Amino acid sequence: MSLEPLLRPRSIAVIGASDNKARIGGVPVDLLKRAGFARLYPVNPKNESVQGLPAFADIESVPEVVDLAIIALSADLTLPMLERCHALGIPAAMVYASGYAETNEAEGQAKQDELTAFARRSGMQIAGPNCMGNANFSAAIFTTFGQSFQPGEPAGSTALLTQSGNMCATVFRMARRAGVTFSQVINTGNEASVEFSDYLDYLASDPATTSAVCYIEELRNGPKFLAAAAKFRAAGKLLGVYKVGASEKGAEATRSHTAALAGDTAAYDAAFARAGVARAGSLAELADLAYLHTIGDKIGGGNCAVLSISGAAGAILADALALAGGDTPTLPQHVQDGLTAQIPGHSMVSNPIDMTGNVVNSNEFVLECIRLALSPDNIDLLLLYMPGNFLTQALDQVEKAAAASNKAIVVIDTFAMADQARLAQHGIGYFDDFDRAARAISAYGAWKRSSSPLPFRGGAGGGGCPDGTAPVESPHPNPSPEGEGLSVSWPPFPAGRTALSETEGKEALARFGVPVVLDALVHSETEARSEAARIGFPLVAKLVSPDVAHKTEHGLIRLGLASEDAVAEAFNAMMVKATSMNVHIEGVTLEPMLAGGVEILAGVTRDAVFGWMLTVGLGGVWTELMKDACHALLPVSDADAEAMLRSLKGFKLLDGYRGAPKADVAAAARAIAALGEAVLAGGERLREVEVNPLLVLPEGNGAVAVDALVLLKEE
């Protein structure tokens, strides 16, 4: 649905309009009046006029069918009023009232469910309840009772989308202090009907919006979010996200607050990586991302040249960038030589570059230092530390350098004395704090790099765990249609069961190309030959008998059988020997010979919001004790799976650790990707699938699922 009536209404009725400009029913009338909004109709049965405008006794008396009804009534009066609005043909409403699901009580939840049901039935666009409303700066339309958003503010191209009214105001003010201007500010409230991703989808297509920064507590529809995020990427728009609830306490507090189900942190992490959003670690960083996007055209990534009048500042910035995931690459020697020739005295020029305090005596060389520092291909932007008067004195040089460069310059002045507005006019970024600068630049740079068309798309196509920034090749989120494009399918799931047996599970996964350990009990040479061919070589053959203790000594265990003939020979020899020993013979088991190898685990669980999520980790104690695991939403390609494995801290165990043979990582990745394909084809009954261990054999020998757990939903 188009959200135009809600977000860009041409006419508005304020039901419960107040003469008091400070009250909830008074603020939007005041703001809209001051914004010059013409078709505004206060509804108040007790007053003849509201804030100088003629008031209408009821919504039915309003002389036109408005686009939007703002309902500033209590919860009990709201639904009947919505029904009357709908009867008049009003397409959209904004509900301020609280007393719904956010109360965490059955009564409030029931009220909200009624609202949801009404919205579905009527097709009305209903924002809220328990929301603060919106401010559309680009169209000068204010439907909020929040007082942070004033008609006087200049309009811009950043959208702010939040699930908390107060945090909305907080980020807005933080970003405004940095000079960011906004197109839309939207507070979603309880999202009984129109929900977060609906707004996000609208903003992806909003021509007035080039970036959106979002405060998220819980998403209700993962696939819709991923689809909207994909639109942002396709349009080259920044999507910045701060998600609360990383700690148990935080998640608990959020759950209570928004009455939304607690999301799984890992699933959100995987989803944000898949979606390719810019991830903020705090509200301040969210505001900073919006700020950096205003000079974003010139920022190619997070590789910084650090040019400083203080060696200490250079070191601090290098630390802070490293911690935040950015970098200060060493400059090429010829650039270093050039810098040495410029800077009086002798100082560090490898990056960070120390110009020393000598800049106070002469600063003509600053221009050339900046040019040199920005010249290498492996440098995305310049971080310039010049506090207070250092900057003032060299500002002309810096501005000239900015005009001459197609890469960004970001100034840091810890004395907080810089003229931010003047810097902004010259497209120069500005921070007064090392850490905020380093965090924001690293996060923005990572996003920018991941969205640049060439260097990071080749082959990988999705995934995300390794650096959290891999792009999305396939915009359609999982679950994909059952069995789409696959020539195989699961065997019918047995009725009344909640799990498959290990054998059933392995056989089913094998259909999709997951290599599994198969074994067989054989009773004849013919059977041995055919089963051996099915299982594959090399094989181990063992006599099965309760009567023999030291089978190896008696030749009743034979290793490394490499062909059908060898298996047949071994089978026959065992029969002869066992017969001669006069023991009970149950048969001979054949199983693949698994020597060496490293155990890993691969499992897929179904997240309530985002669908199938793959977890890959090292087997045994590693994943459990060390939390050394990696998550990604399905689907994953072979390359994605390999990148996930390589991102594990314990990857070295697969990579020829301490002289051990390298494990067959490619085969393990193929097996993991096949597991993902199997799960996506599994349909609604499938609940969880885990392969543990997946034994990764030495290179060239493959990887096999030794055990498989397939859990089903009850019918």
Next chain:
Amino acid sequence: MSLEPLLRPRSIAVIGASDNKARIGGVPVDLLKRAGFARLYPVNPKNESVQGLPAFADIESVPEVVDLAIIALSADLTLPMLERCHALGIPAAMVYASGYAETNEAEGQAKQDELTAFARRSGMQIAGPNCMGNANFSAAIFTTFGQSFQPGEPAGSTALLTQSGNMCATVFRMARRAGVTFSQVINTGNEASVEFSDYLDYLASDPATTSAVCYIEELRNGPKFLAAAAKFRAAGKLLGVYKVGASEKGAEATRSHTAALAGDTAAYDAAFARAGVARAGSLAELADLAYLHTIGDKIGGGNCAVLSISGAAGAILADALALAGGDTPTLPQHVQDGLTAQIPGHSMVSNPIDMTGNVVNSNEFVLECIRLALSPDNIDLLLLYMPGNFLTQALDQVEKAAAASNKAIVVIDTFAMADQARLAQHGIGYFDDFDRAARAISAYGAWKRSSSPLPFRGGAGGGGCPDGTAPVESPHPNPSPEGEGLSVSWPPFPAGRTALSETEGKEALARFGVPVVLDALVHSETEARSEAARIGFPLVAKLVSPDVAHKTEHGLIRLGLASEDAVAEAFNAMMVKATSMNVHIEGVTLEPMLAGGVEILAGVTRDAVFGWMLTVGLGGVWTELMKDACHALLPVSDADAEAMLRSLKGFKLLDGYRGAPKADVAAAARAIAALGEAVLAGGERLREVEVNPLLVLPEGNGAVAVDALVLLKEE
């Protein structure tokens, strides 16, 4: 030495004094003049007067022997001038000149070495070179050319001690913006003579100073630093530290900048933990620590009650506190019930506490909510989120609550509208950012808790790795005098060797009580009995013969021998059997029977700054791949060592993981502490000792060093 002449001079000559107040030789004259400093003597051979004061042609013409000579001359002229000052009996000098070791060139280093040698020879206190000078606000004495420090600033009780002039100004300005006032501001420069810990020691005894916040690049004397830090703790003064160089790039840049040797991050971490400093993660946090100390009397630790008008803010703060190492403990049920009775509507009260936006309608209940939230014993302080007008309207309530409570209240206003001065008057803390508040409170709370006399001293006595905050029982840093208090000593180290053999190493460590795996090759029953007694039980006995393959089957390996008689019986039986088999007999080895057990490693290396540092980690791949190791400076007690083991992520492997028997952690801790004692007794030849693996057997069975590496310095 007392630094009074340097830090609290009664008379000052400025050599190279300038008439220009903006020049390096002019700033201190200007500042001192404006501060009303009387006995001030500008020295300038070209001018009759400097800034209105009579100028002296040379230092010899100055009519008194000043306490301090500020030398604002180039490097080449500085040493001759110092010699003249010394000849006159001037006890202290400050050297502004650069061109010394910070150039990273041999010439500069040589100049600095000359300066150091002169200081040693003359006994003069020489600050710098390449330093910005100091500002003593408590005595109104300005010996700096930095313009951030002005006589008009109010004096306070915070000292700022930094190894970078520019960072000095940065932290000063940040802290001043928060209302912090200073006693002393000291910039150490290249520290050719007077060095960081000399200043720190002075500040520990300075009655005007109740806290010091420090920017550190590299320390030159670890033991002196630890001793000064111990004085801070003993005096109940805050010592806050930010250390740059956490990343490789940062360390590299620092190395170049200060010409100091790169410190080992782990050694600094261990030293700071041992010293019980408050550790800041950034310069901003350093300023915030100083700020929090101004209300520090009321802050007991980092356990916060979070009271908020926004559920989102509560969740964000809970997240930020958890990330920073603070906590939001769940409130007792009766407190929750009390809060529920106070707060209109239904909302979260377990902590974080959501008062909701209803506070705008009525705020009388805020006072009682604060009282309730602060009432439990497990709550150290209240974090109150009330932005903008919410706070303005409820400020009376908040001030009443602050007056009534002996615990601290810290307000967060993300709209940055609070009247900070008024809050300060009422002893109420204030931040405008969630993360800065959470980080500072967590760091300050951890420090405060570690320094409180009762709850955390019992037993542990030192250590520090587990939470970085354990107190120091023994202020004397390692290395301790060789063999002090120990009745044992190392065998004489063999001349010309750089290592002991494994056997030599184990035998030496055994002297100090480190249990080691001893084995013996025996050739007779008598020898078997005596060696068995030496090694201990249970034992494993094995026939040594090149001719026998399957010894177990032939009874030539015997496990679990629990007594001398059992060993004798086994020895004799093996002899009979082996003789009957007609094989070559080399003897029988006896070794302790080590079943089960978990391998750990314990090693001690010598840090150039801090001396002996113990590293404890899980054995095998764990420490190497997962960086799951813990470090502490020696000495460590048994309890310290156990705390180190328990702090490992992989500790569960020692603690009965997946049904395995619990390992003998107490014995492992004893062995590790004994290793530490051995190393401290080792003297100068000892270079490094590593026990790897230390096998930790099931509880009650002890722990034994299976291998030991003892490296020696070349003579």
